[in-house]
Amino acid sequence: xxxxxxxxxxxxxxxxxxxxxxxxxxxxxxxxxxxxxxxxxxxxxxxxxxxxxxxxxxxxx
Amino acid sequence: xxxxxxxxxxxxxxxxxxxxxxxxxxxxxxxxxxxxxxxxxxxxxxxxxxxxxxxxxxxxxxxxxxxxxxxxxxxxxxxxxxxxxxxxxxxxxxxxxxxxxxxxxxxxxxxxxxxxxxxxxxxxxxxxxxxxxxxxxxxxxxxxxxxxxxxxxxxxxxxxxxxxxxxxxxxxxxxxxxxxxxxxxxxxxxxxxxxx
Numbered sequence: 001x002x003x004x005x006x007x008x009x010x011x012x013x014x015x016x017x018x019x020x021x022x023x024x025x026x027x028x029x030x031x032x033x034x035x036x037x038x039x040x041x042x043x044x045x046x047x048x049x050x051x052x053x054x055x056x057x058x059x060x061x
Numbered sequence: 062x063x064x065x066x067x068x069x070x071x072x073x074x075x076x077x078x079x080x081x082x083x084x085x086x087x088x089x090x091x092x093x094x095x096x097x098x099x100x101x102x103x104x105x106x107x108x109x110x111x112x113x114x115x116x117x118x119x120x121x122x123x124x125x126x127x128x129x130x131x132x133x134x135x136x137x138x139x140x141x142x143x144x145x146x147x148x149x150x151x152x153x154x155x156x157x158x159x160x161x162x163x164x165x166x167x168x169x170x171x172x173x174x175x176x177x178x179x180x181x182x183x184x185x186x187x188x189x190x191x192x193x194x195x196x197x198x199x200x201x202x203x204x205x206x207x208x209x210x211x212x213x214x215x216x217x218x219x220x221x222x223x224x225x226x227x228x229x230x231x232x233x234x235x236x237x238x239x240x241x242x243x244x245x246x247x248x249x250x251x252x253x254x255x256x257x
Contacts, residue, residue, distance in 0.1 A: 010129040017139040024146035031150045034157030037164060 064200050071204035073253045077175055078212045079246060084175040088213060089239055093224060097166075098217035102210025104166045106203070108148065109176050112141045113202030116180035121191065137180045145171045179205050216246070 077083050087101060116137045124130050149167045152160035170176060179202050185192040193201060219242055223229060229238050 006128055009127050010132055013123065013127070013129060013132060014135065017136055017143070021139050021143045021146070024143045024150065028146045028150040028153075031153045033153055034160060037153075037157065037161050 064197065067197060067200050068204040069256075071201055072208035072211060073250065074256060076208045076212060076250060077178065077205050078209060078243075079250045081178070083178050084173050084209060085243075087169055087173050088216060088243075089236055090169070093217070093220050095214060095217040095221060098213045100163055101166045101169065102213045104163045104170055105173065105175065105213075106206040106210055108141075108145060108167075108170045109179050109206035109209070110199070110203045111148075112137075112144055112176050113179050113183050113198060115140050115144060117183050117193075117195070117198050120184040125186075133181065133184060137177060141176050141180065142171055175206070175209055212246070216243070219246075 071077075078085070078088060087105075116133075119136060119140060120130065120133055124132055124136065145167055149160075149164065152164060152167075182205075183193050183198040183202060216239075220239060223238055223242065233241070
């Protein structure tokens with residue numbers, strides 16, 4: 001296969017996957033949380049995983 | 062028989078935490094309460110198995126035939142992150158009960174390197190031949206995740222006792238004694254080597 005075509009295919013596949021991620025992220029953000037689960041993060045006091053979105057230190061930034 | 066051995070090996074002999082030290086962050090983070098460990102374990106089993114299926118299919122039917130296999134790492138990261146977002150959305154909408162108990166663990170799974178490691182393992186190719194066929198990939202990924210969940214739960218029971226133990230020296234408290242205990246667990250599980 002032509003090298004240029006292969007690079008274009010790689011860019012296309014990568015773009016589709018990025019679009020898929022952005023799409024699912026936005027859909028997830030739009031979806032309302034069920035009753036009683038509005039603030040699940042409040043019950044999280046934080047653990048060793050500081051990169052987690054629920055970690056209390058995330059709210060400070 | 063071959064598949065049974067693959068399953069036993071993934072849980073006991075080549076346990077992903079104890080032999081490769083992957084997923085240590087969530088292990089130390091959520092193993093302080095066993096209810097959290099069980100929730101996290103179940104969520105990991107589901108996400109690891111499904112991510113492995115998606116990653117394997119993407120690599121074997123798209124990336125490899127097109128000659129762009131070098132994209133596997135970045136593709137798998139995106140696939141895993143998208144899948145976790147999708148699962149969270151699905152649970153919110155259709156299974157609120159399950160979302161209430163597992164929802165808090167889903168963002169943690171995106172940062173769990175076990176998920177990515179299993180996805181990369183199953184697409185291994187040696188001499189032009191895939192290391193795993195679809196069924197063996199499914200069994201390997203499921204039982205590796207079961208092995209992870211098993212250690213998470215076992216370790217949570219140990220951690221609960223360590224936290225309340227007053228004899229632990231102050232300098233060892235927290236991650237110190239947890240890592241030493243994990244080391245002892247590794248040595249105990251080395252006893253399974255040579256079983257198969």
